[in-house]
Amino acid sequence: MKSAVVVFPASNCDRDAAVALEQITGQKPVMVWHADSEVPDVDLIVLPGGFSYGDYLRCGAMAGQSNIMRAVKEKSEQGVRVLGICNGFQVLTETHMLPGVLIRNAGLKFVCRPQPLDVVETQSVFTCKYAAGQRVVFPVAHGEGNYFADDETLDRLEGEGRVVFKYAPGENPNGSARDIAGILNEKRNVLGLMPHPERVCDPLLGGTDGRAVFEGLLEALG
Amino acid sequence: MNAPVAVTPEVVKDHGLNDAEYARIVELLGRAPTIVELGIFSVMWSEHCSYKSTRVHLKKLPTSAPWVIQGPGENAGIIDVGDGDVCVFKMESHNHPSFIEPFQGAATGVGGIMRDVFTMGARPVASLDSLRFGEPSHPKTRHLVAGVVSGIGSYGNCMGIPTVAGETNFHKSYNGNILVNAMCVGLAKADKIFYSAAKGAGNPVVYVGSKTGRDGIHGATMASAEFNEDSEEKRPTVQVGDPFAEKLVLEACLELMETDTIIAIQDMGAAGLTSSSSEMADKGGSGIEIDLDKVPQRETNLTAYEMMLSESQERMLAVLKPGREAEAERIFKKWELDFSVIGYTTDTHRMVVRHKGEIVADMPVTALSDAAPIYERPYVKRKPMSGKISFEASRPVMESLLRLLSTPDLCSKRWVWEQYDYTVMADSVQQPGGDAAVVRIHNTNKGLACCTDVTPRYCKANPFEGAKQAVAEAWRNITAVGGKPLAVTDCLNFSNPEKPEAMGEIVAGLEGLGEACRVLEFPIVSGNCSLYNETQGEGILPTPTIGGVGLLKDVHKMATVAFKRDGDAILLIGATKGHLGQSIYLREIEGLEEGAAPPVDLKLEKKTGDFVRAQIEAGADTVHDIADGGLLVAVAEMAMAGGIGAVLRGQFEADKFIPFYFGEDQGRYLMAVPADKADAILAKAKKADLAARHLGFTGAKNDKGEAVLTGVGLPPVTVTALKATHEAWLPEYMKG
Numbered sequence: 001m002k003s004a005v006v007v008f009p010a011s012n013c014d015r016d017a018a019v020a021l022e023q024i025t026g027q028k029p030v031m032v033w034h035a036d037s038e039v040p041d042v043d044l045i046v047l048p049g050g051f052s053y054g055d056y057l058r059c060g061a062m063a064g065q066s067n068i069m070r071a072v073k074e075k076s077e078q079g080v081r082v083l084g085i086c087n088g089f090q091v092l093t094e095t096h097m098l099p100g101v102l103i104r105n106a107g108l109k110f111v112c113r114p115q116p117l118d119v120v121e122t123q124s125v126f127t128c129k130y131a132a133g134q135r136v137v138f139p140v141a142h143g144e145g146n147y148f149a150d151d152e153t154l155d156r157l158e159g160e161g162r163v164v165f166k167y168a169p170g171e172n173p174n175g176s177a178r179d180i181a182g183i184l185n186e187k188r189n190v191l192g193l194m195p196h197p198e199r200v201c202d203p204l205l206g207g208t209d210g211r212a213v214f215e216g217l218l219e220a221l222g
Numbered sequence: 223m224n225a226p227v228a229v230t231p232e233v234v235k236d237h238g239l240n241d242a243e244y245a246r247i248v249e250l251l252g253r254a255p256t257i258v259e260l261g262i263f264s265v266m267w268s269e270h271c272s273y274k275s276t277r278v279h280l281k282k283l284p285t286s287a288p289w290v291i292q293g294p295g296e297n298a299g300i301i302d303v304g305d306g307d308v309c310v311f312k313m314e315s316h317n318h319p320s321f322i323e324p325f326q327g328a329a330t331g332v333g334g335i336m337r338d339v340f341t342m343g344a345r346p347v348a349s350l351d352s353l354r355f356g357e358p359s360h361p362k363t364r365h366l367v368a369g370v371v372s373g374i375g376s377y378g379n380c381m382g383i384p385t386v387a388g389e390t391n392f393h394k395s396y397n398g399n400i401l402v403n404a405m406c407v408g409l410a411k412a413d414k415i416f417y418s419a420a421k422g423a424g425n426p427v428v429y430v431g432s433k434t435g436r437d438g439i440h441g442a443t444m445a446s447a448e449f450n451e452d453s454e455e456k457r458p459t460v461q462v463g464d465p466f467a468e469k470l471v472l473e474a475c476l477e478l479m480e481t482d483t484i485i486a487i488q489d490m491g492a493a494g495l496t497s498s499s500s501e502m503a504d505k506g507g508s509g510i511e512i513d514l515d516k517v518p519q520r521e522t523n524l525t526a527y528e529m530m531l532s533e534s535q536e537r538m539l540a541v542l543k544p545g546r547e548a549e550a551e552r553i554f555k556k557w558e559l560d561f562s563v564i565g566y567t568t569d570t571h572r573m574v575v576r577h578k579g580e581i582v583a584d585m586p587v588t589a590l591s592d593a594a595p596i597y598e599r600p601y602v603k604r605k606p607m608s609g610k611i612s613f614e615a616s617r618p619v620m621e622s623l624l625r626l627l628s629t630p631d632l633c634s635k636r637w638v639w640e641q642y643d644y645t646v647m648a649d650s651v652q653q654p655g656g657d658a659a660v661v662r663i664h665n666t667n668k669g670l671a672c673c674t675d676v677t678p679r680y681c682k683a684n685p686f687e688g689a690k691q692a693v694a695e696a697w698r699n700i701t702a703v704g705g706k707p708l709a710v711t712d713c714l715n716f717s718n719p720e721k722p723e724a725m726g727e728i729v730a731g732l733e734g735l736g737e738a739c740r741v742l743e744f745p746i747v748s749g750n751c752s753l754y755n756e757t758q759g760e761g762i763l764p765t766p767t768i769g770g771v772g773l774l775k776d777v778h779k780m781a782t783v784a785f786k787r788d789g790d791a792i793l794l795i796g797a798t799k800g801h802l803g804q805s806i807y808l809r810e811i812e813g814l815e816e817g818a819a820p821p822v823d824l825k826l827e828k829k830t831g832d833f834v835r836a837q838i839e840a841g842a843d844t845v846h847d848i849a850d851g852g853l854l855v856a857v858a859e860m861a862m863a864g865g866i867g868a869v870l871r872g873q874f875e876a877d878k879f880i881p882f883y884f885g886e887d888q889g890r891y892l893m894a895v896p897a898d899k900a901d902a903i904l905a906k907a908k909k910a911d912l913a914a915r916h917l918g919f920t921g922a923k924n925d926k927g928e929a930v931l932t933g934v935g936l937p938p939v940t941v942t943a944l945k946a947t948h949e950a951w952l953p954e955y956m957k958g
Contacts, residue, residue: 009557010469012382016648049646051380054466110375110641141379141643196645204651204662204777 047088060090100149106175299747324369344408398757438533671705689734696770705772717761788921796890800881870933
């Protein structure tokens with residue numbers, strides 16, 4: 001499986017994503033610079049966490065307008081898998097590759113903690129290695145992860161099995177609608193999620209619950 | 223200040239220079255200074271930059287060891303951590319700005335210390351913060367806590383550098399003068415260290431990073447004076463942070479450092495362009511000429527004075543090898559940062575500043591450094607506090623424990639650390655809430671253990687013993703996770719050195735620091751002094767904050783505080799005499815800040831710690847040092863962290879419960895080990911002539927099967943109840 005990690009100015013989980021990818025797939029990902037206008041030929045593109053362009057406007061808004069995102073969007077339309085983590089999820093909503101928006105946490109504060117999640121949908125390359133309903137713990141670390149969309153969109157997301165991760169009941173860290181932590185696009189090749197699976201791929205870091213995301217991709221994409 | 227300002231006696235006074243200092247400037251220059259020169263002298267000779275009150279005492283501190291590569295005097299200290307890796311670290315205060323404007327003050331404190339570390343070629347890997355606020359009931363405290371914590375978070379989180387440890391405490395002496403001490407730890411390769419000595423003449427001086435504006439002018443001078451009612455008018459002297467720019471500067475500098483174009487590099491911190499340019503020339507034994515018209519400017523009509531004294535953030539000054547400018551410029555352009563050759567090094571030993579074709583400053587470089595005034599301030603050492611303390615011996619122990627766990631100083635600081643990204647970089651193998659944070663050295667099994675420590679109430683009672691204790695506590699915390707303590711950075715927060723009593727606290731404190739660092743082989747490699755921490759005549763508790771760094775050879779052999787198994791034997795290593803003087807118990811339960819500070823026997827401390835570390839290396843995975851609050855608080859913390867109960871047994875009289883459970887005797891650790899290993903460890907301790915006893919077992923439960931803490935004199939309380947009270951105070955308080 002060949003992969004690429006996009007580096008925006010002030011991406012800061014690019015290395016974390018690259019380390020996890022290399023550990024699990026055995027191949028170093030290509031690091032792609034935000035000013036480039038082409039993505040190399042890969043099976044997976046990761047949009048990492050961070051504060052792209054400082055996120056002084058809306059989170060991900062500037063990155064959404066970057067050269068590279070035009071190319072990422074094209075690739076995704078051709079079926080290439082795209083995984084947006086944290087700031088990457090925000091970029092995906094800004095480019096409308098995923099519906100809805102991520103607004104300021106309901107508590108108005110940045111929140112970093114080990115976050116219990118439920119895997120509610122396993123029919124995707126990103127979650128196929130999990131059991132349906134499995135409780136996992138990924139860290140969250142964000143100030144604007146409060147997922148918001150109108151009821152019609154939310155109904156549709158849930159009805160089509162596109163909500164793949166939900167915060168465990170009573171553990172919603174940011175006020176997200178229907179406890180949504182991660183969603184798929186219609187073609188199911190783009191996943192955006194606020195929690196960080198790449199930070200829990202090593203038992204020393206508090207668990208390996210995140211590995212299955214990458215293992216599933218590896219199995220599906222070879 | 224557009225028109226040239228005349229240098230009148232009032233102007234001199236406004237610059238914080240006294241008559242003798244001014245006379246010395248005139249003598250050094252052979253003429254009266256220009257206003258720009260006066261401004262330059264005023265910041266370079268400020269307490270903050272020149273250490274004029276402390277230099278004679280700082281010289282006595284131990285700063286070397288075989289593993290020390292760079293001691294004090296550079297941007298940060300450097301120690302060897304083996305295999306070609308070096309650890310670069312420093313702590314610095316940002317107290318005054320954080321009181322005036324908590325968010326920006328704290329944020330730029332974090333940004334400044336990160337630059338000190340990456341300017342030496344290191345990638346920052348951990349950030350720590352030692353915070354002291356006024357009493358919770360003070361009308362400003364809540365606002366200051368909220369602002370400082372969110373400022374630290376916003377900067378560190380955007381930088382993508384985990385904030386892994388720190389302290390947050392409260393005391394009324396900080397009501398008008400909070401302390402924000404930020405520490406940064408970085409990693410570099412031993413053959414890729416960069417220094418600030420601008421050796422050689424004719425080399426281009428390059429300005430990189432953000433543009434210069436009017437923010438922070440005279441910040442260093444502000445940091446060197448007492449606060450008064452007008453201090454809030456100084457808000458414009460607080461800098462504004464832009465972590466995005468800093469992240470770009472970091473990445474661009476590290477990329478530039480991969481080339482061999484750099485002769486010297488330094489960040490523009492306190493006193494901005496002035497200190498960076500003059501210090502680089504001074505250290506390099508060269509001179510420097512800069513043309514201010516070449517400085518990237520954010521505002522129009524900046525005067526030479528403003529540009530030289532601006533403390534705009536996220537700026538660096540580098541001296542490059544001649545002819546390599548284009549190569550360096552390409553890197554900074556890629557990161558969309560300003561890059562400008564603003565001058566050259568010379569062999570004149572002078573600093574010459576031009577603006578609009580005119581020379582606005584021309585002064586010997588050494589006039590700003592070696593010739594800066596040094597004072598042997600008069601001091602009086604107060605008699606340390608002592609005397610018998612009184613307490614109600616029959617007070618129920620468990621009730622007191624529950625109260626203590628919900629006090630501002632002992633309660634959980636989760637509300638603070640959850641606002642910091644402590645997992646980014648995916649190497650934080652020990653996260654907030656333990657004795658020390660452990661950050662794995664990327665791509666290895668080695669780990670850096672880091673912590674910040676000081677117990678100001680001990681320092682007030684006895685500045686000498688208190689400073690010893692601060693060092694010992696840092697050493698102990700690193701030991702408790704399994705690290706070998708290697709070196710220290712310090713942030714010496716004291717009050718007005720011009721008052722002999724306060725100066726006495728400084729002198730005694732530094733003596734204690736020196737003694738502890740010598741005996742524990744824990745040299746001081748970097749740090750800063752923050753004096754004049756006083757508002758309207760009221761000084762803070764002496765607060766010499768210690769930042770410690772140690773090394774774990776293998777992070778798989780690391781201990782944490784959490785109980786891990788039922789049925790483990792709980793061992794107490796170190797002697798318990800029941801020292802209640804200056805304890806949290808006495809202050810919080812009896813309302814007394816009395817008695818002697820607990821003494822630290824440094825030789826015994828070392829022997830005890832070395833013993834505990836050896837047990838961790840041999841497999842012990844559950845260790846906690848006993849600190850604030852004493853033994854029972856430590857046991858409760860272990861129980862809460864693991865969600866596992868404990869039963870404590872003991873053979874002592876009921877009237878000794880309180881000193882035994884809440885005394886703050888130093889040099890003690892708790893360990894929890896599988897029961898069948900306990901006797902062997904106790905025997906080894908005995909052989910090493912260390913006090914050690916079997917205190918109890920983990921895994922106590924009530925008849926509902928809930929984990930409880932119980933024991934002699936301790937009616938059972940569920941761990942859930944302990945946690946609830948421990949976690950409640952800070953979030954409740956912050957809700958207002």
